[in-house]
Each structure stands twice: as structure tokens, then as C-alpha cells.
Amino acid sequence: MELLKKMRFPKRYSIILLTFICTSVCYLERIGFSIAYTAAADSIGVNQSSKGLILSVFYYGYVVSQVPGGLAAQYVGGRRVLLFSFLLWSLTCAFAPLDASKVNMMVVARFLVGVAQGFIFPSIHTILAQWVPPHERSRSVSLTTSGMYLGAAGGMLVLPSLVKYKGPQSVFTVESALGLMWSFLWFRFSSDPVRSEHPKAATAGFGEPNLPVSREKKIPSAGNLRRFTKIPWKKIIFNLPIWAIVVNNFTFHYALYILMNWLPTYFELGLQLSLQDMGSSKMIPYFNMFMFSNIGGILADHLITRRFLSVTKTRKFLNTIGFVIAALSLMAIPLFRNPSWTIICSSISLGFLALGRAGFAVNHMDVAPRYAGIVMGVSNTAGTLAGIVGVGLTGRILEAAKSADMDLTSIECWKNVFLIPAYLCIFSSFFFLLFATGEKIFE
Secondary structure, three states: OOOHHHOOOOOOHHHHHHHHHHHHHHHHHHHHHHHHHHHHHHHOOOOEEEEEHHHHHOOOOOOHHHHHHHHHHHHHHHHHHHHHHHHHHHHHHHHHHOOOOOOOHHHHHHHHHHHHHHHHHHHHHHHHHHHHHHHHHHHHHHHHHHHHHHHHHHHHHHHHHHHHHOHHHHHHHHHHHHHHHHHHHHHOOOOOOOOOOOOHHHHOOOOOOOOOOOOOOOOOOHHHOOOOOOOOHHHHHHHHHHHHHHHHHHHHHHHOOOHHHHHHHHHHOOOOOOOHHHHHHHHHHHHEEEEEHHHHHHHHHHHHHHOOOHHHHHHHHHHHHHHHHHHHHHHHHHHHHHHHHHHHHHHHHHHHHHHHHHOOOHHHHHOOOOHHHHHHHHHHHEEEEEEEHHHHHHHHHHHHHHHHOOOOOHHHHHHHHHHOOOOOOHHHHHHHHHHOOOOOOOO
């Protein structure tokens, strides 16, 4: 303990590490439910319509709580809201039995979990905006969000075996236990930053590890600090740099959810390859996202701190590179009839999408550090709607092809599935180039 005190490990690093674990556990839960529920539903012959309802209802709860999550983090404090949301979804998983025959109960439970998790990312952005200085924002946000991909990869690798040997309910038990363990760690080790007397620190919203401070003054909770602050909704809604973030968040999640939800179907129907025959190779795209997300964050901070590029040019450069290469890779997927090349193309696409997050996803804290949680809530609402729209639209595209007696193994059936997100990536990259900024636009 004395050694740790001497090392003076900056508190903000503990906060970043805890938020990284937070996003990992969240995405482990999402992947885990899909795996466990599908196994439980298939065992009793639940029809595809009911399965689709249960699997999608999470996103309806998730989308309605994004903006309220940002508001709650603004007024109550991101640290408290994050703890509450984690406890809520963890306890829901702990006490809601996995009974695929009880559709109404499952709908309520998944909607509640979606609502609870909808508060998480706006809260995280509020917390990081308080704790992280500008020159560390890119890699801090990238590390935190890369936990999503590591959690998804780990879940896909480990949880099917857990279901096989211990049953679907065991996944709920593990998820709720992990959620409660994280909640304890967050309650024990998180805190609000100390207020700095330095004007630049106050402006950036970060605390005592970075600049000299008075240790007698603590930053009040966000509720006390901003209880009477008027949120500039009109400026948020009608601001083109904000729309640049929103448009790119929509496109990122459209492409991500298409690949997450429909790539397995493409392998099984388009390439006639069972996922069980693929082994661990199906995890490669998610591990690639994890690595490229962190590479993008480190590269962005390097470009900014060494003054090779301004904040604005850095965000635009990485966003453009990420989205354009992702678009080209998406276009290439249906051209290859080889599973190995499909894995390569999807890995490149998802990897460079994750790299692009060092552009648009960090930009919330550049343009609006004081309202980062609210802006994140607005843009993440668009991202969640992209998942709902994209996954449903893809299903209708394939169903229309099937109704037209087209062979689902043909390129023509799948071309539009991958071309739509590819074109969106190109459009979004140009939109970001034209309208994004790295300068603070909200006082």
C-alpha cells in the first residue's frame, strides 16, 4: 500500500480503467443474452417472430433513455447515475428467470435492462469530460469504448460453452454477478475530481492530478454545480458540428449492427458455412475493433500533443480514413465467395470504423465539455435508431429477395445489404469533413 502511495497513480487512470471494465461487462451482457435466450427459445420451439421481439426490445428501452441519461448525468452527477444504472440492470438479470415461454415477462425485463443501460454512455462521457485533460481525451475515450469490443469477443468465445455445460440461466447468473462486482468497485474507488484553482483546468473540467489545486475544495456534485444551468437546446439541435457527430454516430452503429446481426446469417445462408465450423475465427473482427480503437486514440493524442495537426484536423483525418476504408471493405464483402476473405474484409471494416471513433466519438468533449453527456445522449439516440432501422431494413431486403425467388447464396441478394452502410460511410465522412470542428462551441 505504501508503494502505491509513493507511485502516486493518478486517480483519473483508475476512473478510465473502471469505465473500460464497465463497457466490457455491458457488452458481455448483450452478447450473453442473445446466446442464452436463443438456446432457450430453440429448445422449446419459439417462433422467429417472438424471438425477434425479445431480441430487439432491448434497443427500444435503450433509445428512450439516452437523452434522459445525459440530463440525469448533468444534474445528478455521472458517477451516481452510472452506479444506479449498473445496479438496476444487474439486479434485473439476477431476479428475472430465463423462461422463453413467458414472452410478456421477458419483454418487460429486456426493456428495463435497455432503459438502465441507456444511461451508461452519457454518464461515462460526463465523467470523462470532468476527469480527463484535453491531451488525453482521444486515448481515454478510445480505451473506454474498446471495452465494448473486448466484451463482445470474450462473450462470443466463452459463453456458448457455458450454455452448453451449465444451461442458459447460468449466463444470467454470471452477468449479474459481474455487474454487482463492478458496482461495488465503482462505489468503493470512484469519486468526483477535486476542483482546480487553475483557470485552464476549470475550463477543461479536470482535476487534481494535472495541475496544482487547493485540496480543501471539492467539486460539488453535478446536481449542485449545475442545478440552475440552462441547457442550450436550441444551439445543440441547430448546430452543424453537433450534426456532424450525430450523422457519423448513426452511420457507425448502422454498419456495426448490420455486421453483428447479419454477418452470421451471411455465413450460413450466403456462404453455406456453419458458425460452429469457424472456431475462434469469428472473434477476429471484434478483437480487431478493440486494437484499432486504441490505436486511433493513441495516434490522435500523439498528433495533437506533438502539434503535427490541430484538434480539428486530427478528428477529420482519422474519421475520414476510418470511414472511407470501412466503406471499401464493406463493398468488397459480397464480392468474395471465400469465408477467409469475408473474415478479412469484415475485420478491416470494423477495425477502421473503430479507428474512426477517434474522430467523431471523442468530438463530444471537444465541442461541449460541459454538456458532453447530453450531446452523447443525443448522438447515441441516433446510433440506437440506426440499429433498429438497419437491422429491420436488412431483414426486409432479404425477405423481398426470397419472395422474388432469388437464391440467397447469390451476390445480388446480399449486395445491397453491404452497399447501404458503405454509401452511408462515404456520405458521413464528407459531412464530417465539411462541418466538424475540434474547437469548443459551448461555454
